[in-house]
Amino acid sequence: MKDNKVVDISSIRTTCQNCGLYQLCLPMGLEEGDLDKLDKAIKRQHKVEKGEHLYKMRDAFKTVYALRSGSIKTYSTIENGQEQVTGFHLPGELLGLNSISTKFHTESAIALETSSVCEVPFDRLEELSKEIPSMQHHLLHVMSEEIQSDHCQLMMIAKMPAEARLARFLLSLSYHFSQRGFSATEFNLSMSRNDIANLLGLAVETVSRLFSHFQDNGLMTVERKHVLIHDLDGLMAVTTKCASQPLADDSSSA
Amino acid sequence: MKDNKVVDISSIRTTCQNCGLYQLCLPMGLEEGDLDKLDKAIKRQHKVEKGEHLYKMRDAFKTVYALRSGSIKTYSTIENGQEQVTGFHLPGELLGLNSISTKFHTESAIALETSSVCEVPFDRLEELSKEIPSMQHHLLHVMSEEIQSDHCQLMMIAKMPAEARLARFLLSLSYHFSQRGFSATEFNLSMSRNDIANLLGLAVETVSRLFSHFQDNGLMTVERKHVLIHDLDGLMAVTTKCASQPLADDSSSA
DNA sequence: GGATAGTCTTGATCCAGATCAATATGTTTT
């Protein structure tokens, strides 16, 4: 019965149920029935070519994007025409939620490589949240995470020297890749040096020089886009090597 | 009948209905009946003395705080003992939501002056959100706003020179005060120079010098905590006077 | 009210990282 069954086209189309990003994306922790509901709301597998925009600043905010593959850069353009990169996004991440309050996008999202996304109309998502408590919680959870990471980024730019920022950036990429089942020590940078510098609040030249330094110190090998980390702990050490260490007076007394 | 009625104690206790922060806080856009529900969930008017903590980093996250009066500083402590100020909060703001994902607070909140807050257990808030769609939306709205403002802060620290950062900080305070019905041009700073410097990623000395410069340029008068802005537009101008202006090539051609 | 301690201001010096400049290495176009 099962062997002579003609392939059912509907079983091929990717559903949330068998999407590899199950643990990272929206469906996290949903019941079988709920998944179906979500599945119906989603327009799946929209493809975005490298350099193509998912949305642009000031566009109406109507849909949330779940990144399935590839990578996306978000950035906003400042009054004077300068660009501020706000983040690089990897599969499993949700994009667009930060524009709920304004109803129009406050940043642009551009594909750094050919990528694919699932689209969910935000109003459908809000309706679903009414019916599915864990969905409501998940949305809050995701946004809370974004605030956390923004605070971390802030602290980094405000307090850490260039070296530590780049090291932390690399470690963060490494971590996210490993979370997604890829190597933690070997990967390709889909973003340019310029983008990295911008995100970290540095000049391109500084980023370039730091890559060279890290290489000279045997921490990593970097050849254009290709990165091979030799010493994760070493990079960690660079991260903590930031500004004025604690003036641990208490350790000397008593 | 109405004149000889003894004062009803329950009509005196502040309810969300007659709270002056109606437009800013949680109740925003709620129906009469819904307000009652919210009202029951809230523990009202908890007083916090200057220097007292509302919560500390790593405390369990259980309740959300709505600031009624006073001002609160949020900050987190980094590995090396340094402190990073993440924000100053004025009446009407909600505190704590950014720790939903971790379940423990990732920052500390301390009163900069004697303040009062309403407390709402977060699980009650989530339940209410199920029943009241506009409440659900409002929570997402508030978090989205926080992400926006964090991005703005990031851009500021990454791209703007010290002058522009302080100017923008003052304008932001001015705006928030005016939103709350206070003077946009005269107010008191409840935070120290140190805190301001920390938030803006600067040294105290720089903040102090900049205040002096602004004063010399007739933009404002600042005497310890007391601020009097003479020229809002002038401050705005300082804000935009940041780094490399647009290389508007297109205006010359065609 | 004088002592001690925090906070703020102002000046002098220094340095991390920006900016400028030149070259090298891709990449795309024709």
Place this chain on the structure above:
DNA sequence: AAAACATATTGATCTGGATCAAGACTATCC
């Protein structure tokens, strides 16, 4: 495959703001 262009590396110089240092002003405590 040469031309035109974008991206990356490396060196030389410059500077905004940090750091160091010293007073001035306030606030708190005996």
